[in-house]
Amino acid sequence: MTHRRWFTPWLLAGPALIWLAVFNLWPAANTVILSFTNAKPLGGGRFTGLDNYQRAFSDDQLADALLNSVIYLLICLPLLTVLPLLLALLVQRRLPGITFFRTAFYTPVVASAVVVALIWGWALNDRGLINGVLRQTGLADSPVPFLTDRWLLLLSAIALTTWKGLGYYMVIYLSALANVGRELHEAAAVDGAGALRRFLHVTLPGVRPTMVLVSVLISVSSLRVFSELYVLSNGTGGPGGRDMSVVMLIQMYSRGFTGHLGYASALSLLLFLITLGPMLLLTRLNRKAA
Amino acid sequence: MRRSRGSNTPRSRSFNTPSPAETALRYLLLLFVLLLVVGPFLWQLSTSLKGPTEDVWSATPHFLPDHPTVDNYLKVADTIPVWTYAANSLVVAGIAIFGNVVGCTLAGYALAKLRFRGVRLVFGLLLATLVLPGEATVVSQYVTVRSLGLADTLTGVALPGALSMLNVLLMRTAFAAVPPELEQAALVDGANVRQRLWHIGLPNVRGMLSVIVIFTFIGAWDDFLWPLIVLNDPQKYTLTVGLQYLNGTFSANPRLIAAGTMIAFLPIVVVFAVCQRFFFKGVEEGAVKG
C-alpha cells in the first residue's frame, strides 16, 4: 500500500478533478448535447437528430480540411520530433554563451500569434523579404505565391508551425536528456562508442518516452492546427477556402451572433474522434516500449 | 545522488572536452539557428525605433533605423496606462502560476506514485482533455465564471487556466521518471505521503516545475480573447487587451503597433532571460541525480 488512508490520492488530485469537471468535462458534455441541435449562441435550439452529422459528411470544405490536417500531420510529425531533439543536443553541451542561445531559441514560443503573424506576413508576401531575396539571387523571376497558392500556403503554415515549435519541444527534450545519465554516456565513450552509436544506443532509448509524449502532442496539435493557417490566410483559408483546417471551420461556424453552434459542435466531436486515433496508437506504443 | 561528483575524474574530462573543430561547427550551427529564430523579432524592434520620416513599408527596409527614436514608446505610454495593464497581467499570471504549481504537483504525484482504484480512469480523462473539443465553449465558460460571481475580476480571468490538465500530465510524467527505488526505500523507512512528496518527489521534479511556471506565465500574458470577454472595466484590462487601443483608434501606425507589441513582448523576454538560468538548470537537473 502506498498510503494509509484511502482518500489521500483523491485529496491530492481533488483540485485537479474539480477543474477537470468544471472547465473541461462540463463544456465538452455541453458540446455533445449541442451537436444534436440547431442551437445558436442566443436563444435555445431544437433537437435535430443526426442532421448536423449528415451535413458534415457531405461538406466539401470538411473533406479539404481533413486532407490538410493529414498532410500537416505527415510533415510536422517527423520534423518536430527530430529537429528539436537535435537542437536540444546542440545546446546541451556547456559551451560559453550557451544560455544565451537557449534563451534566444525559445523566443518564438513566447511571442504572441499577432506578432508572429505580422512578421511572417511581411516576409512571405509577393513583395516580402523572401521573394525579394529570391528575385535578387535570380532563383525566381516572378514572385512565388507563398500565401495565395493552395499547397504553398499549407507548406508556409507548416514552416511557421515548425519555427514556433522548435524551442518548445527543445525544452521538453532538454529536461529529458538531463535524465539520461551522463555516466552511461561516459561508459559508452570509454568502451569506444562513436558519437553516432552513443546517440543511437544511449540517448535515443533514454528519451524514447519523451519522444512518444512529444509526438502525441504534435499529432494532436497538427490535427487541431488553427492560428498559423488562420493568420497567414487572414481568416479566409485561401482561394475557395481550401486551406481551412477543421478548427478554422469550427471557428467560422461557431463565432458571432448567428453562430451555428449545433453544426460547430458536431464538427468538434468528429475532430475529437479523429484525434483519439493517433493518441491511442501512441499510448499503446508507449506501453509496449515500457 | 552522490555518484555524479565523479564527473571530475580525468576519465570524464576527456569525454567533456570537444575538439576545436567540433566547437567551431557547433557555434556555426548555433549562429545559423539564431539568425532564423530571432531575426524577425529584431526587425520588429527596428521598426518600433524608426522615426515618422522613415519608410517602413518598402520590401527591402533598412535594418537599422536611420533616425532611431524612442518617441513611439513614449507615445504608447501616453495613450494608454501601460503600467496598470502590465500589473493586471502580472496578477493574472501570478494566480495561474500558483494554481498550476500547487494543483498539478499534488495531482501529478498522486497519479504517478500512489496506487488507487480509479487511477486509470482519471488518467484517461486527463488524456482525453488534450483532444476534447474546446472550440465552441467560450460562452459557456463565461457563464460558469459569472455564476461563481467572478465576472469582471482578474481572478475570473485566471481561473480556467489556473489548473491546466496538460500540466498535470507533465507533472505525472516527471514524477514517474523518479526512480521507484527511492520511493521504496522511503516507504520502508515509514515515510508518509507528505514526507515522500516533499523530500523525494519535489527535489526531483524542479525542472518540470520551472517549465510549467514559464509556460503558464506566457499563456496568461499572451491571452487575448478570454480576458476581453471576462473584463468589463477598462481599468482592469490586461496588457494584451489594453494594447488593442493602439489598433482600434481609426488609424494604424505600424511604428506604434510595433512599439506596442515590443512592450508586450520584452517583459516576457526579460522574465525569461532572468529566469533562464534557473529554468535550464531545472530542466537539466536530472544530471546531478544519477
Next chain:
Amino acid sequence: MRRIRAAVTTAVLTATLATGCGLGSDGSSGSSDSAASAAATGEVKGKVSLQTWALKPKFTAYVQGVIDGFEQKYPGVEVDWLDQPGDGYSDKVLSQAAAGTLPDVVNLPPDFALPLAKQGLLLDVAKADPKLGEEYVTGGLDAYRFAGLGGTFGYPWYLNTDVNYWNSELLAKYGLDPKKLPTTLDELIAQARTFKEKAGGSAYLMSRKPGLGDLVDAGVKVMAEDGRSFTFNTPEAAAVLDKYRAAFKEGLLPNDVLTDTYAGNSKLFTAGTAAWTTAGANFITTVATDNPTLAPKIVSSPSMGTPPLYVQGVSVPKNTKNPAAAVALARWVTSPENQAAFSRLTSIFPSTKASANDPLFSKSDGSNAGDAKVVAFTSLAKAKMLQPVQVDDAMSTIVKQQFTLAISGDTSSKQALDTAVERCNQLLKG
C-alpha cells in the same frame, strides 16, 4: 424527447435562463411595452451605463464632455462609461447578451442589432419615442428596422460612406491623367491596362477584389425581399466576376488580392504600391500619420455606382433596469448638437436631419482632405446599405473564398456564385 429538449435548453443556454426576465421571449412581448412606457414617462435619474466601441483614447475628451453635459442636464443621474477595444467586440457583446449583462445604452452596428432584436433583447425605441422619424434621417433609421420584425431597434448615431482615393503621382508617372478618373468598372480596367504597360508590375492601379457591394452596382439583387434567401447567383454577377478574372489573368491586379494578409487594399495604397483605394472620409488624415509624403498627393472622387452606407447606432436592451435614463441618454448621445460636435472632430456624418444643411459638410476648406469630406457628404444622399444585415461573419468568409476562387481562375464564376449562394442559404436557414 421532451427530456432531451429540456436538457438542450438547460445546457446550451444556461446563459439565457440564468438571466431570467426579459430574455427568451420573441418580438413584442408585454415587457417591451412596459419598458417602453417606463422610458417615456419615468424619471431620469440613477445609474446608467454607456458602452462605446473603440473611441478611447482618441475621443475620450469628446465622450466625457457628452456625458458631463447629460449629468448636468439631469441632476441625480450618474453615467458609467465603458469603452471596448476594436478587436473582439462581437464576442464581447455576445457574451454580455448571453449573460444578460448588456449595458443600458450600447453602441451596436445594425448587423449586431439584428440577432439581438430577433431574440427580443432590444427595446423598440420607436415605441418609447414616437417622434423618431422627424429627427433622424430615414437611411439611418432603416438600418435598424428589420424584415420580419416590427420596430426600430436603435437610434442611428453616425454615418459614413466610401470615397475613391487616387495617388495622383503614380497616375501621372504611369501614363494616366488624374483629371480623367474612371467612373465605371470598364474604364477602370482600361486605365489599369495603360498603367500596367508603363509600371510593369512595380505598382498597380487595381488592388481589390469585388464584394457583394460590387454586384449591387451591376444590378444584382443580393437577397430576396423577405430576407430569407440569397439570390446573387445571376448572369450579371457572373459577368462582374468574369471581368475581374480576365483583369487578374492579364496581370492588372497583384497576387495579393487572392489573400487579404498584410496587404489589404488600403495598406497597399498607403505603401504606395496601389494607385487606387476606397475608404471612409477620414482616410487622408490617417495617411498623413502613416505615410506623410503621400498624403498631399491624394485626390478623391465619388465612388463608382451606388455609394455604400455605413451606419453606427446605439440600442437599449429590453431588460435595462433604468429605461427612462437609458432612453434619455441614447437620445442625448445622438442629439443633433452632440453629433455635429463629433463630426467636427473626425470625418463622420450626423444621422440627424438638423445637420443636413450644416455648411461644415457641404463646403471644403480647400485641402484634399476637405474635398474628400465634401465628396463623401454629397455621396451620402444616394448611399445605400449594400451588404444585407443578414450576412454574418461565416457568410462573408464564404463569399470571399468563392470570389477568390473565381478570380484565380480555378473555377467558373457561375460555379463559384452557385456554391456561395448555396452555402449562405444553408447558413441562413440552419
